[in-house]
Amino acid sequence: MSAYRICLLPGDGIGPEVVSAARRVLESLPLEFEWSEAGIGLAEWQLSGNPLPDETLQAIKSADATLFGSVTTPPDIANYRSPVLRMRQELDLYANLRPCRSIPHAISRPGINLLVVRENTEDLYIGRERIEDNGDTAIGEMQITRSASTRIAHAAFEQARLRGLKKVTIVHKANVLRQTSGLFRRVTLEVAQQYPDIPVEEMLVDTCAMELIRAPEQFGVIVTTNLFGDILSDEASMLVGGLGLACSGNIGAETAVFEPVHGSAPKMADLDQANPLATILSTAMLLDYLGEGGQARRIEAAVRTAIEQNLVTADLGGTLGTQAAADAIINLLGEN
Structure with a gap:
């Protein structure tokens, strides 16, 4: 070998x-x-x-x-x-994959086995920022594309199959970010139709942040955009031992x-x-x-x-x- x-x-x-x-x-x-x-x-x-x-x-x-x-x-x-x-x-x-599983330690919540699948190349992290109004206004661009949303959605459903996780939760903020999060939501729901064997739900990001604290055992795969995934995965890691165990x-x-x-x-x-x-x-x-x-x-x-x-x-x-x-x-x- x-x-x-x-x-x-x-x-x-x-x-x-x-x-x-x-x-x-x-x-x-x-x-x-x-x-x-x-x-x-x-x-x-x-x-x-x-x-x-x-x-x-x-x-x-x-x-x-x-x-x-x-x-x-x-x-x-x-x-x-x-x-x-x-x-x-x-x-x-x-594709940024961040697993979160309960550990045999008092610091950990029981019954957790979830995976955050985070789109890793766009959103607010593309680096397009500028200063206007003599330094009093800062503007950043958020980019969400059909192609990136499609492939991260496929990655999420394939990971659910591979790991035997219970469902896929699509996390967005399409009620406010109607064009950017709206596109991500539409595309991921379209991809979900290609995986009829895997249960799917959608959830607003603020609701997901709350539900991770209230009942984290309900989740299987969480698929979301770059910024939301960055934040939610760190939050989830604190339920099972903290960043010292987060891979x-x-x-x-x-x-x-x-x-x-x-x-x-x-x-x-x-x-x-x-x-x-x-x-x-x-x-x-x-x-x-x-x-x-x-x-x-x-x-x-x-x-x-x-x-x-x-x-x-x-x-x-x-x-x-x-x-x-x-x-x-x-x-x-x-x-x-």
Whole structure:
């Protein structure tokens, strides 16, 4: 069997620590990997003047899959644009998948098994903003297209089938955003007709935010636009352990990038305190993408056992550091 080519993007803050921990977990599996590493983020901008060099984009394209850590994106640097948004758009990583499942821990609500499928390339995140009225008015453009809405809707229904989830909930704000959210709503309902075996409902985004708190167990797949998906998926993660466990995948037609949902947490950098489990769970998603579902399930089982045995970092009530938490996962994998 040939080795899987994996590109690592450690990034800023705690990114290098959690990516290093996750790499060691992957190396403990009975699989072969070829590793490459590329720069991204604020540190790369300070080094080269570009937070996402062309060489990094090429390294991602050349890999079978990519594991990304985190970046720091300051709001007050002129002409500095989020490298994450540019990466998603340049590589057309159109589907952002964020699973949310209950864990065996008192911090978690029970009975939750949902997936947020977020359109990842347009909406208010296209970067078209301007200042008018002598600096007193800021205007941003929202772009929703039929093509992007169609493919994210298909992704959502296919994920519901693949994962055996109970239904698809189309989330929008078409009562107010009648043209933009209205188009997304119409297109996703059209696509739903091609999946008669999967129950479908629609829900306003503010109602969905409330229902996630009231009765999150009712959801299967939530499909929505970029901004709404960004917010709702973070909200959902807090029901099952927080951002330290929140994993994600950015999926395109040609490649995929997997990452923890959390930020770079610069104040925690180099202190061996960051929770690596979100990144380790992201490697399970990466393995699924590569067709190694058996190994992915082993990692997920090891994470659940580590949580049950309190072999975790301080945010989950444990005493382990970043690398020791990764060691615990590796040891559990060795036992099973």
